[in-house]
Amino acid sequence: MKLLLIEDEKELAESIRSYLKGNSFICEWVNNLKNAIDKISIYEYDCILLDLMLPDGNGFEILKELKRQNKIEGVIIISAKETLDTRIEGFNLGADDYLTKPFHLSELLVRIQALIRRKNFKGNNLVAYNEIEIDIRSKTVKVKSKKIDITKKEIDLLLYLIGNENKVLSKSAIAEHLSGDMADMLDNHDFVYAHIKNLKNKLKDAGCSDYIKTVYGLGYKWQND
Amino acid sequence: MTKKLLHKTSRAYLIFAVLILIIAAPLFYFLTEKLYIDDADEALILRKNEFLQFSIAQLKEADISIWNKFNRDIKIIVAKPLQKDTIFYSYYYDTLNSENEPYRELNLPVSIEGKPYTYSARINLVETEDLMKSIALLFLIIISLLLVGLLIINKRLSQNLWKPFYETLQKIEQFEIDKSNQPKLTNTNIEEFNRLNQSIEKLIERNTSIYHSQREFIENAAHELQTPLAVFQAKIDTLIQSAEFTEQQNQILSSLNDSVSRLNRLNKNLLLLSKIENDNYNEKQTISLYEAIEKHLDFFTEQAKAKNLIIKTELNETVSTNSNPVLTEILISNLFLNAIRHNISDGQIVVILSSNSLTFSNTGQPQPLVADKLFNRFAKSNPSEQGNGLGLAIIKKIADLNNWKITYSFADNFHSFSVAF
Numbered sequence: 001m002k003l004l005l006i007e008d009e010k011e012l013a014e015s016i017r018s019y020l021k022g023n024s025f026i027c028e029w030v031n032n033l034k035n036a037i038d039k040i041s042i043y044e045y046d047c048i049l050l051d052l053m054l055p056d057g058n059g060f061e062i063l064k065e066l067k068r069q070n071k072i073e074g075v076i077i078i079s080a081k082e083t084l085d086t087r088i089e090g091f092n093l094g095a096d097d098y099l100t101k102p103f104h105l106s107e108l109l110v111r112i113q114a115l116i117r118r119k120n121f122k123g124n125n126l127v128a129y130n131e132i133e134i135d136i137r138s139k140t141v142k143v144k145s146k147k148i149d150i151t152k153k154e155i156d157l158l159l160y161l162i163g164n165e166n167k168v169l170s171k172s173a174i175a176e177h178l179s180g181d182m183a184d185m186l187d188n189h190d191f192v193y194a195h196i197k198n199l200k201n202k203l204k205d206a207g208c209s210d211y212i213k214t215v216y217g218l219g220y221k222w223q224n225d
Numbered sequence: 226m227t228k229k230l231l232h233k234t235s236r237a238y239l240i241f242a243v244l245i246l247i248i249a250a251p252l253f254y255f256l257t258e259k260l261y262i263d264d265a266d267e268a269l270i271l272r273k274n275e276f277l278q279f280s281i282a283q284l285k286e287a288d289i290s291i292w293n294k295f296n297r298d299i300k301i302i303v304a305k306p307l308q309k310d311t312i313f314y315s316y317y318y319d320t321l322n323s324e325n326e327p328y329r330e331l332n333l334p335v336s337i338e339g340k341p342y343t344y345s346a347r348i349n350l351v352e353t354e355d356l357m358k359s360i361a362l363l364f365l366i367i368i369s370l371l372l373v374g375l376l377i378i379n380k381r382l383s384q385n386l387w388k389p390f391y392e393t394l395q396k397i398e399q400f401e402i403d404k405s406n407q408p409k410l411t412n413t414n415i416e417e418f419n420r421l422n423q424s425i426e427k428l429i430e431r432n433t434s435i436y437h438s439q440r441e442f443i444e445n446a447a448h449e450l451q452t453p454l455a456v457f458q459a460k461i462d463t464l465i466q467s468a469e470f471t472e473q474q475n476q477i478l479s480s481l482n483d484s485v486s487r488l489n490r491l492n493k494n495l496l497l498l499s500k501i502e503n504d505n506y507n508e509k510q511t512i513s514l515y516e517a518i519e520k521h522l523d524f525f526t527e528q529a530k531a532k533n534l535i536i537k538t539e540l541n542e543t544v545s546t547n548s549n550p551v552l553t554e555i556l557i558s559n560l561f562l563n564a565i566r567h568n569i570s571d572g573q574i575v576v577i578l579s580s581n582s583l584t585f586s587n588t589g590q591p592q593p594l595v596a597d598k599l600f601n602r603f604a605k606s607n608p609s610e611q612g613n614g615l616g617l618a619i620i621k622k623i624a625d626l627n628n629w630k631i632t633y634s635f636a637d638n639f640h641s642f643s644v645a646f
Contacts, residue, residue, distance in 0.1 A: 217475035
């Protein structure tokens with residue numbers, strides 16, 4: 001999978017690239033509008049990560065350029081600027097998702113995966129991991145071809161964990177992911193433990209291997225060993 | 226007790242007028258009386274001189290009785306032991322009016338055909354009582370005229386002269402620095418009021434611009450913090466992937482993580498406050514409060530589990546408001562969060578939605594909170610608490626924006642926040 005990261009903050013760009021590298025993504029990075037337009041004119045990408053405030057102009061120019069060139073790349077806006085207006089303008093110009101800085105890298109990763117799935121499989125998408133099969137559209141999970149009883153939130157958690165395979169996920173990152181829009185309202189992250197425990201038990205009861213590892217004091221990790 | 230400006234001036238005028246009149250009345254009386262007596266004395270002396278010059282030489286002793294018969298006021302009487310002229314008061318009985326009348330009388334020793342007589346001339350004076358009565362009446366009329374005049378003039382003044390002042394006053398009273406309705410003060414033809422208006426306009430302008438730049442500062446600062454916070458977060462996320470850490474190191478990383486997400490929330494709340502102040506959420510629509518509460522009930526029930534709280538709801542399903550949907554949700558969420566955050570383990574939360582108010586009551590510390598600074602930014606009752614001190618400020622801001630009234634009360638160990646709309 002090939003990504004283009006358009007971001008002028010070097011430190012942030014490096015972190016994003018190093019995080020994504022481990023998950024079979026090739027991530028190219030440009031730090032201004034001009035180079036970005038050059039890149040999108042020449043190459044095809046599976047996904048573009050776009051910062052809006054660039055040194056030589058507004059990131060919306062990229063969206064306009066993509067439209068002009070009839071490109072169908074998926075675009076996730078990553079911006080510190082967050083008003084309803086910029087969001088709406090972004091979506092109107094063809095962006096697929098909007099992630100406000102600061103964000104967890106794990107969150108960015110699952111958003112990219114979700115976007116690519118939507119683009120490539122036209123909404124009819126399945127995520128499979130060894131004996132686990134997740135049908136995102138019908139919101140069902142099968143373990144060893146047998147449907148298990150699972151809540152929407154647990155499916156969300158499962159996708160998040162699988163998407164971030166081999167990554168350590170802090171409790172706060174998981175909590176914020178599960179809370180969605182309400183993440184700003186979080187007061188403590190203790191509820192994560194209950195969700196992980198429930199998911200673990202459900203998978204175990206269905207005869208699934210124990211992929212969810214606890215990283216003591218820090219969080220959890222999805223790992224196949 | 227404060228009084229209106231005009232009452233004060235009228236009162237001062239009235240007191241002064243009455244005082245002057247009270248002092249002036251006796252003065253006026255004495256002065257009038259003195260003038261009158263002087264005049265009477267002068268007349269007496271004139272008559273005396275005329276008598277001495279023209280009459281006395283021709284007057285025979287035999288004529289005295291005739292003289293006395295036809296002169297009511299100048300009589301020649303039997304000699305009194307007098308050396309020279311004397312002028313004095315005297316009273317004579319007036320047979321017609323049957324009362325004593327005051328007189329001024331001049332006695333003078335004269336000699337008629339060598340025999341000593343006394344010349345006695347008198348002038349009837351106005352009665353003191355009458356004089357006082359007339360003066361009192363006169364003054365009463367003057368006072369009444371003055372009072373009526375002053376009141377009328379003052380009323381006119383209030384309507385005309387002070388009109389621009391009251392207009393200015395009214396506009397300043399309506400002025401709110403966080404609303405963009407800068408008052409337009411009208412020019413008047415009175416210099417002082419123009420100066421007042423100009424100074425007020427300058428003052429308002431300066432304050433508004435300071436307020437705006439401060440507001441901008443908060444917004445810019447919060448915006449500028451987003452990027453370093455994003456880097457901070459990304460670096461921690463990267464760091465925790467890089468190697469196996471000891472449990473102790475994990476805990477350090479975990480608390481770093483918690484801090485950065487707290488910083489993040491704080492920053493977002495500051496931004497939210499700025500946005501509310503900048504009127505970014507001015508779109509309004511009809512919102513079912515019941516649905517807005519139900520929507521997030523699961524989330525907060527989950528959050529409340531950590532403290533083992535019981536949430537009870539009494540929701541009127543038909544209540545709706547005309548307000549901004551985003552802000553209304555934020556208001557409800559913050560009220561929920563507040564009730565959870567400041568609760569005790571195994572406590573309770575009661576949410577009551579009635580037709581005109583929404584009340585969140587929760588158990589918590591056994592003393593009531595200090596109410597006066599409760600809704601200020603960063604006004605924490607307990608500095609070590611988890612909250613960022615902006616929740617209630619946001620609630621207040623949203624309530625104010627919608628002209629809702631938010632009140633805090635404490636009863637039966639329940640802290641209640643009630644929004645009346």
